[in-house]
Amino acid sequence: MFADDAAPRAGTAAPRRWLCHCTTPPLLLGTVEGGTVNLKMRDRYYHIEAVQGRISTICPKCGHQHTIDFGTVTSG
Ligand SMILES: [Zn+2]
Numbered sequence: 407m408f409a410d411d412a413a414p415r416a417g418t419a420a421p422r423r424w425l426c427h428c429t430t431p432p433l434l435l436g437t438v439e440g441g442t443v444n445l446k447m448r449d450r451y452y453h454i455e456a457v458q459g460r461i462s463t464i465c466p467k468c469g470h471q472h473t474i475d476f477g478t479v480t481s482g
Contacts, residue, residue: 421438
């Protein structure tokens with residue numbers, strides 16, 4: 407489903423994998439697609455659109471905190 411090339415490409419909304427590299431293969435924390443974050447929690451997926459600000463999570467394997475910063479809200 408997801409390409410191995412997770413590098414973000416400017417101008418595209420191709421899904422980018424949000425990974426923790428504490429395991430092999432890396433542990434998937436979620437995916438980012440433009441301003442949408444897709445999170446899998448237990449048996450369901452959450453699709454959070456128009457994300458602004460920061461999202462943080464803690465890797466369930468190693469306990470490392472990961473943060474994605476979408477920047478601050480700008481008006482106008
Ligand atoms: Zn980890």
